[in-house]
Amino acid sequence: MNQISNNSKLKQMWADKTLYFMLLPGLAYFIIFHVWPIIGMKLAFYEYRIIGKNVYVGFKYFRELFSTPIFTQVLENTLIISAMKMIIIFPIPIIFALMLNEFINGKFRKAVQVISYLPHFLSWVVIAGIWFEFLSKSSGAVNEIIQAFGFPAHDFLTDKDAIRWVLVASEAWRNIGWDSIIFLAAILGINQNLYEAAHVDGANRWHVVTRIVIPHLYVPMVTIFILNVGFIMNAGLDQVLNFTNDSVNSKIDIIDTYVYRVGLINGQYSFATAANLFKSAIGVVLVLSTHFISKKLTSKGAW
Template identity: 45%
Template structure:
């Protein structure tokens, strides 16, 4: 038995070595930091350390839920995340379907490259571009409005517009990258199904509706489940580089609140409690969504 195990181990040693970097990354950056969750239940002192700090139980959670700003922060997080889900989740699906219909291979590759390149641009750069484009004094958008005889708009300081700027900049950045997965799923659909639909008289729109979309249904559901699990992740980097005190009432989310309060006032226990609250809610939503997917006949995530 031991000989069989050793042979099996050495037979796939190359695959184990390929998995090792990802496994180490997961352990070091995902599991080891979970040790810090204990801070949410302690009066953390930098000198005493995590384990020697005084245990306070659920004190910070009580303070968190009684804090005036926290309900607003949670509401902003949900609002922005749901806006991104409603507008942003269908965008890569639609883009993939459109790209799949292109017959000129070179043009298709060019469009695909142009649409997924923004994914590699950091939010710091995109935030700077947004400020330059939307500046009320020198921004090209307001210059165009002036030419049309309209008054300049303070886009990044307008509470009515700021959330939509977050949503559409996120779609511009990530839609092309997300479309890659759906394009791979579309390529896997049996070509005979499209031929049969053509014989039955179905046009391109009918083929998309009755062949393409059902063919990638499982992929859509899995990615939707993963997205629901991160519904409280409204985009920390994006909001941090683009928001300002004028729009705190509509743009301050859990992550930016934890960042400001944790580093600004050194309330590590309170902000760790907020982060733990967010993680627990995300886990519950993922389990619920996975359960509903299984009830609908899909495999789900696990």
Template identity: 40%
Template sequence: MQLVEQRKNKYCISKKIKMKLSNIMKIIIKYKFFHILAIPGIIYFILFHYVPILGLVIAFKDYSGLGGIQGIIDAPWVGLEHFKNLFTSPSFWKLLRNTLLISTYRLIWGFPAPIIFALMLNEVRNRRFKKIAQTISYMPHFLSWVIVSGLAIMLLSPSSGPLVPLFNALGVKPINFLGDKSYFRSVLVVSSIWKDLGWGTIIYLAAITGIPQEQYEVATIEGATRFQKIRYVTLPSIKFVITIMFILRVGKIINENFEQIFNMYSPVVYEVSDVFETYIYRRGILQADFSFTTAVGLFKSVVSLILVVISNKIVKLLGEEGIW
């Protein structure tokens, strides 16, 4: 009797699996053109995000950088030695402090900026002005950090920058913003917001566009002001998008913008600007210490994963939908 029951259960499970596979194949065939369009993106992630994961074994070996793949295989195993060296290094706490501070400043000031700008643009009724404002705000995103950093260095130069006459007129000594520890982080945050403001706005404007106009019409009939429409209609409707973007942004806290800092900082401000990525560049590329810097990179990735999981859990506890 038990044997018959087991066979019946196996048959039911097998039938369910076949039905699920059949449904998946129907969906793939139905949306085949969308899946074909997704193939290049899938290949990109496989080649540049999943295949390199195999190289993480370097973090547990003493790899010299010679011999390619065979050199990695033959390299002696050292276990967690590189991680111990990282956590006991005098630079570790400085790097962690700088990374968290700069990222937190960017999160506090930079995350709400595109939301506010999108809400402002949505309230503009003049289409021509709206398009011009959007175009101007998007343009900096397409400039590399090399160009943006060059512009910042020229504008903030304490000897020949356009701000020098203003300081002289006020009777104040020109400030070296990029060479002063008190101002450097602020320059990083402001320039980052200026560069990415317009591009981040696209996502929120797209979400706002999807809000049914009937909701605004009902609010108008009820006598709601523009501010009240934003508070009770627009923001609740794009809350899900804001939540998802916040979770993703929190996951990047430990990953600083290497291109920006590398092109702006100098040894004078290392104490307040040196982060994990710039440290990896100097130690890994310039000093060829590949195993140690791979361990640093793995540590960053693990912390990022933990932050995403925690932030997603907190968001769900608050009653919102998370990433999963």
């Protein structure tokens, strides 16, 4: 019986061979850049040597990492920036998708979608340049508005109290359209009979949104929230590298920039690997914990 089942599966896979071939580039990317590097994580337990065999040192570099004062600061910065992004940015794509769904004019909705998607495809170098001009103390649009109301111009990019909010705002601007795709797809997939039944029952638009649309977003919301919790230790290497300067570095120096500086610039490969392995392990624990808590409380999880 199992042999017949396996043969039918193989025949189905062969019939869908074109689809599997289309998956190969994506699978190759994840294997090369995400799976294979996991093997290299063992360097955290070895003393790296350019010439000769690496020497096993156990948890030496982890002890050094936790006893380094600057690591406490970069860990705090990472958690604060990531928490700000997760709490503030998470509901924005949901609200944006709900707003797009309310547009009756299909052409206008598509135009808004295309425009909102574009920033996602720009590199952080380009985005940082745009925001530098936008927030410029001498000629930026924000300071022009501030001065028009009689207040003095403010240099947001060198203000320690403002720079984290600049990171959050630029991240939201870059990803609002792209992150809304999954929610908009879930909304468009709702059975039209539910809308018709609600209309017959005399429900207004607010009732439709709160009783039909939002409940259908629970599953993608829970899934994305769990994944976001897993990435809480990733505060955005490319973004921080482009927005940092000596005035604000102490506020936005995160684990990724610390690993970049210690590993690639200073050549302390084993120490940097230990820091990165610690970050990855915390991410895995957070994903699993959030998933099981969510399954326990809401019966919905990431899988």
